[in-house]
């Protein structure tokens with residue numbers, strides 16, 4: 042059972058009224074808060090939209106900058122590019138933070154933070170871009186001022202046109218403000234800048250130099266051509282007529298034995314090189330033609346031996362009759378049973394010691410020629426021209442023989458020039474000592490080089506319509522000539538010298 046007092050009932054009513062009022066107040070306050078939140082969200086969304094738009098403008102601006110060639114970019118471009126990339130990434134992040142729901146205040150807070158960050162970087166990026174642009178403009182201006190002040194006679198007007206710059210804009214430092222820099226094409230008249238002048242001058246000098254080089258090359262070519270012609274002219278005079286009597290040349294005009302000098306003897310050796318080189322070139326016209334050297338192939342009645350031996354033997358016999366071997370420079374390959382000269386005797390100046398006549402090393406010359414040398418310069422094969430081949434071989438052999446036996450004259454001159462030097466070694470029959478005394482290495486080197494060069498000059502194809510007749514091909518390999526002289530000619534010449542000296546005091 043409940044007892045209700047009238048005073049208590051009034052108290053309850055006023056309490057309920059108070060609670061109701063409080064609740065109403067709270068509801069009103071909450072509503073205000075909610076309205077504020079909605080406003081805040083709208084503001085944030087607008088802010089985000091602004092940022093997004095600015096970023097897009099920046100993107101377009103950057104692309105425009107890339108396409109403008111007239112503005113020279115410095116290395117800061119790279120920096121700018123990287124900033125641009127970071128802006129792009131920020132932009133995509135920002136987009137993802139646009140919230141569809143106002144109930145997520147925490148997310149709004151994050152977005153706000155992110156926006157602030159982006160704004161900072163954006164402002165920084167814009168600052169850099171602006172600085173770049175200003176610097177570029179300053180550079181352009183300075184250049185224009187400088188060019189205008191130039192009063193050089195070579196000065197000319199050039200057009201500097203900056204076109205299609207609609208989107209080339211400069212931003213002021215205040216965020217988001219855009220100023221049009223150039224909207225139409227701009228024409229600037231200017232003098233030639235110093236760098237341009239320098240470049241042109243350089244080009245001019247280079248062209249002049251090229252021209253001069255061409256002239257010099259042509260002159261050189263011409264000189265080379267003339268030289269070749271002279272060489273050929275010299276070569277084309279019959280070699281045998283020039284050195285058929287080498288001693289006579291070496292003796293010069295006086296004809297006296299005392300007129301023989303080491304220089305004149307060496308001169309004669311040099312001329313004989315021509316005969317040897319030509320002889321080899323002539324022989325190289327034929328292939329090896331091995332039947333020429335076969336006794337069984339020849340089968341000549343009354344003669345035992347090869348066709349080459351037969352031709353040499355018979356030719357020498359005829360030449361002996363014609364007086365060839367009365368000349369102390371000539372040495373037969375087949376001295377046995379040589380017929381006597383039938384021609385009036387020539388008065389050959391007596392230069393050599395009489396014992397010189399006993400020296401004949403033609404056997405060795407014959408052997409190295411057929412066994413070693415021939416295969417080095419004659420092509421393999423057989424064309425059937427055996428008689429001509431044998432005759433050609435004999436020309437080579439006789440030229441080599443003459444040259445090698447000329448060592449007698451060389452030794453005589455050397456002995457005459459300094460007998461005291463040679464006498465002890467001669468008396469002691471010291472071959473090695475004599476060989477040492479005779480040897481002049483520098484001269485040998487020069488000889489090897491010269492004969493190789495002669496093989497190049499004499500052995501090249503000469504045509505009228507090409508300037509370089511050689512084409513790198515020679516009738517006889519120049520190295521064969523060097524080798525011939527190094528391995529056989531000079532050593533055998535020295536051998537002759539030694540043999541001669543050993544008999545010199547007899």
Ligand SMILES: O=C(O)C(=O)C[C@]1(C(=O)O)C=C[C@@H](O)C=C1
Pocket residue numbers: 307310451479480481482484485488530531532534535
């Ligand atoms: O010129 C000389 O002094 C020579 O003796 C001739 C020759 C030669 O055969 O060419 C021989 C030996 C020397 O070492 C140098 C050259």
